[in-house]
Amino acid sequence: MNEPDPRHVDTDEQARLRLTAHPLQRIGAYALAALGKTSAVESLTPDGFNAAVKTVTQDAVTAALVRDTKSEQGFWLKTSMSFFPNSKMNHLSNAKKDNLTIRGAVERWRERPDPSAWPEAACVLCGRQAVGYYGKVDVPLAESDLYRNNTPRGHAGMALCWPCLCSFYVLPYGCRLTGGPSTALHSWDERFMARTLSRRVERNRQLIALGRADSGRVLSNEVMALQALRRHEDRLIAGVELLVFSNNNRGQTLEIQSLDQSIAEWLRRTSRPPYNRGFPALLRAHSTQDRPGVLCLARNAFRAPEQIASACGRYLTARLDRGVIRTDTAELAGLCFSFVTEVMRMNQNEIDEIRAAGAQVAAWLNAENSAGQLRAFNATLKEPRRMRHWLMRRNLDALLAQDGGISGPLVSESQFRLLFDPEVEQAWFHRQLLIVSVVQRLHELGFKPSDRAEVAAAMADEEREHPEDIDYVKGEE
Numbered sequence: 465m466n467e468p469d470p471r472h473v474d475t476d477e478q479a480r481l482r483l484t485a486h487p488l489q490r491i492g493a494y495a496l497a498a499l500g501k502t503s504a505v506e507s508l509t510p511d512g513f514n515a516a517v518k519t520v521t522q523d524a525v526t527a528a529l530v531r532d533t534k535s536e537q538g539f540w541l542k543t544s545m546s547f548f549p550n551s552k553m554n555h556l557s558n559a560k561k562d563n564l565t566i567r568g569a570v571e572r573w574r575e576r577p578d579p580s581a582w583p584e585a586a587c588v589l590c591g592r593q594a595v596g597y598y599g600k601v602d603v604p605l606a607e608s609d610l611y612r613n614n615t616p617r618g619h620a621g622m623a624l625c626w627p628c629l630c631s632f633y634v635l636p637y638g639c640r641l642t643g644g645p646s647t648a649l650h651s652w653d654e655r656f657m658a659r660t661l662s663r664r665v666e667r668n669r670q671l672i673a674l675g676r677a678d679s680g681r682v683l684s685n686e687v688m689a690l691q692a693l694r695r696h697e698d699r700l701i702a703g704v705e706l707l708v709f710s711n712n713n714r715g716q717t718l719e720i721q722s723l724d725q726s727i728a729e730w731l732r733r734t735s736r737p738p739y740n741r742g743f744p745a746l747l748r749a750h751s752t753q754d755r756p757g758v759l760c761l762a763r764n765a766f767r768a769p770e771q772i773a774s775a776c777g778r779y780l781t782a783r784l785d786r787g788v789i790r791t792d793t794a795e796l797a798g799l800c801f802s803f804v805t806e807v808m809r810m811n812q813n814e815i816d817e818i819r820a821a822g823a824q825v826a827a828w829l830n831a832e833n834s835a836g837q838l839r840a841f842n843a844t845l846k847e848p849r850r851m852r853h854w855l856m857r858r859n860l861d862a863l864l865a866q867d868g869g870i871s872g873p874l875v876s877e878s879q880f881r882l883l884f885d886p887e888v889e890q891a892w893f894h895r896q897l898l899i900v901s902v903v904q905r906l907h908e909l910g911f912k913p914s915d916r917a918e919v920a921a922a923m924a925d926e927e928r929e930h931p932e933d934i935d936y937v938k939g940e941e
């Protein structure tokens with residue numbers, strides 16, 4: 465019985481891109497679609513596909529003919545070492561070869577193998593007929609630990625079809641290139657991929673034409689990801705991964721950092737009303753003396769998202785000692801609460817309880833009209849026992865003084881539980897939110913305590929005294 469030979473497939477099939485589960489293949493496929501001037505991978509026609517692949521091969525030839533990676537136009541050639549080491553494009557022996565020989569070798573390397581040479585194997589990524597086995601020279605990370613499971617032992621590499629293989633050839637167009645490790649963004653949100661990669665491809669094509677590296681400064685890979693998110697127009701429906709990798713001979717590396725959909729979407733919205741109004745304050749809240757806020761914000765987003773809310777809290781309360789409520793309080797507190805709801809997914813009832821307690825405390829402080837009282841309350845944040853005591857004391861005061869302008873207790877029993885119960889896991893965070901709520905409400909009330917100048921002056925005096933001097937005087941007594 466004659467089995468149909470799987471190799472006799474329609475050649476059009478070998479010119480139709482498909483998206484697979486491999487992030488780097490997907491990035492390459494989108495880059496290839498962008499080169500073919502279409503945003504949807506599936507709508508790239510076989511003619512469009514073949515033309516785009518031809519462009520990529522010609523770019524490789526042009527780069528190879530430069531021969532010297534250190535020359536003024538050598539950047540694309542240098543980049544190829546991080547993707548296709550020891551390939552015909554950048555082989556050491558190229559220095560001694562003439563143009564015709566190099567061109568021929570690169571074109572042959574990038575040619576689709578003749579069907580007679582196709583193995584009896586399916587593409588490991590998409591299941592279509594493979595055109596050969598491919599290893600490190602053609603596919604970044606084919607041999608790295610993380611991707612090794614794709615390569616059966618004893619095989620030359622992964623069995624790949626032509627469109628999947630070409631996706632890897634185009635991969636550099638979809639990355640931020642440094643000459644060393646490359647950076648790429650990946651997401652299962654297809655619209656995000658299409659837009660982000662079309663911008664990246666456009667930029668890289670300009671750089672390829674010049675043969676030079678990107679002169680634009682990027683503070684960090686994480687900042688680059690943040691920028692891409694903030695530029696995206698549609699709601700994100702999936703998280704985003706930041707891949708930093710190299711296929712260089714000196715060592716294959718792959719580092720993956722991820723953002724969940726909720727924080728990716730929240731960061732995206734910080735560039736749009738109403739969240740954009742708080743963004744400058746969010747950066748101020750994250751900046752340190754030697755680092756811009758955007759660097760720390762992007763880093764926190766990837767590595768410790770909960771720190772974003774803490775940074776807002778610290779910033780909003782930093783001047784309470786002087787009785788000063790910052791002018792940007794409303795915007796930043798609003799952004800902070802949106803983060804707590806949308807990213808940390810805190811229970812809305814609990815947030816409402818804490819805000820209600822905060823409003824009561826603010827009303828009491830406003831009625832007292834005292835920077836000294838505000839300072840005393842703020843100082844309790846570091847010690848839960850003191851804060852609890854302070855609140856209980858004010859509860860009693862409020863109950864006793866019928867004319868204090870505060871109705872009912874400052875803090876209810878259920879609120880006390882949220883703030884101080886050892887069984888409540890996030891109690892410390894609830895206390896931070898309480899202070900943010902207090903500050904936000906005081907800002908709304910236009911709190912300007914009469915003793916502010918006095919408190920500030922007292923603080924200035926304290927600041928002039930070196931702590932060691934204070935200890936010295938105490939020791940003398």
Ligand SMILES: [Zn+2]
Pocket residue numbers: 587588589590591592624625626627628629
């Ligand atoms: Zn395939």
